[in-house]
Amino acid sequence: MSVNKRKDGQWLANVNKQGLKRVRKLFATKAEAEQFERDYIVANSKPVPAAAAAPIIAEPVAMVVADVRTMTDLVALWFMYHGVNLSDGDRRQRCLASISKELGNPLASSLTAEQFVAFRFKKLQGGMMVKTFNNQHGYLSAMYERLKKLKVIDYHNPIESVDFIKTHERQLSYLSVDQISTLMDAITNGCKNESTYWVAQICARTGARWGEVEKLTKKQLHDGRITFEFTKSKRTRTVPLCPSFYVELLSFVGFKNPNDRLFTNCIGSFRRAAARSGIDFPQGQCSHILRHTFASHFMINGGNILSLQNILGHADITMTMHYAHLAPDHSIDAIKLNPIALGAANG
Template sequence: MAVKQEQNGKWSVQIDRKGIPRVRKGGFASQKEADTFEREYLVRYAGKVNQNADQRSLKELVELWFMYHGLNLADGEKQRRCLLDVATGLKNPIASRLTAEAFVAFRYARLQVGLSQKTFNNHHGYLSALYNRLRKLKVIDYENPIAEVEFIKIQERQLSYLSVGQIETLLAAIKAGCKNESTWYVAQLCLRTGARWGEAEQLRFKQLHSGRVTFEFTKGKKTRTIPLAADFYRDLMRFAKYKNPDDRVFGNCIGAFRRAVARTDLDLPRGQCSHILRHSFASHFMMNGGNILSLQKILGHADIGMTMRYAHLSPDHLQDAIKLNPVAGLGSIPDV
């Protein structure tokens, strides 16, 4: 479907949409006339288009998406539940008839009841990806109805991390108050390797080898191997003695960790109770002069943009601003 100007200066319209007669008409004196013809032609056949349109509900598409694609994602079940909740909030419309206006109204309603902008952007991304994926798989033959809806622009903030003193406080609280010994070792692994809590907590004995730890079943679906300090590795092996290769090294301990945090005066950002350890590793890695590409490999980020969130912590980050600014050669600032 296109409106374009011909070589003779006239305008033409070509409409080629499934379910309605194709048409190509030229000779319009202006673009406005061509646009008017296109709009009126589509309105004339709107009933026929709607009659022939895909009648499946949004929830039906969610289940198809999960069957054909979501099942293979690390967080596929989580996305499925979220998408079903979104479909319920939208009153489970015929998926092909969802409009950008209806989606924006739904967004407004969700934000009014306290959902954060970041969380809604995640939901928006899941739904948009669902339409795009099913069209790519030819499960649907229409365009993504919310493709033109922009994500909410959110003020970027520096990721929180723990200072060395705060880390000592947290580890002391774990050591003194956690009966579950696994809590200490899982927290140590996260701080020493940047692992997500679940990656460390689910570790199996075969993933420890030659002074290294290999994380499997990660969010990015790729394994990554990271060396450990010799003394910590020996201590970890003593803790895991008599384990078979497929045995888990640690018991579930996220609850014990959260209770340990609650016993301290640490004021952690909402939703970052365990992830703060990963942020702390990455932040101190860069502050101590680490390489951003090495950090990307350690954290397992597929997109360097995710890792660049820590780049500003590097000691030499944008140091040229000091010597290349316009007053750099004017000498010291005089006393006022």
């Protein structure tokens, strides 16, 4: 069955289909030839008996099963699949479990942005700091995003449309040289736990986190340096110590085995010493202020920002840049390139 154009310009309709009588006919146009073919086939085809018709097979209907897992269930799954591998995974899990409880442990898929914003209002009215809540917001949002990426859940993050609360950026607090001396006196004269002094000294001398120092082992001391392991960024870093202090530290450590801890847990002892010192510590920065103090004095005394990044173990230079303004030459061109100075120079 086909329509072909002949050399004389006419169109030949050639119906040659099984079950029909063959027919050939000429037409002036292609459209007429094709229309004839269609009409002929329709007029001469026998209807298909109902019994012979192909059975209609219904498409299978996908069963939609509601996700009835609670938020607490998702927290447990998040920790199993991801949180356990984070350096602060235990702390995040406790935080997420607390949020779940305060929200009433709803079905994780049923949480709405409106419910979360109402929860935020309640927490902030209750006295929670904005920065603290932003951290918790980030943990919860990251949990949903991670589980969606792992295909543990098949719905979107229910609070992805909720913006974090913007806060005014503040200069990080740090201790003066006199305040450091006052704090060390409070530790030396009032702490029964000897480890407190050594941990505080190392934090102030290297910018290390309290937990990194408190868990040091003998093998991490070598050739006048400390190598920090199991850090927040999961990278090791090595920081040198003052030679005289290093000798004193080795004397305190004594003959320990490579895997023996150097110090006992002493954060409680340090907090009590901080309270006795009379220094006004920023909220939530009792021991962490030693890290800020090291970094601030490092830059004040002309340290290099990239060196500071390596010493602190920051994975992102953005974090280290919080201290950049303390450098002696920070934005120094503002002195000679401002319009008053330029006007005086040209006058």
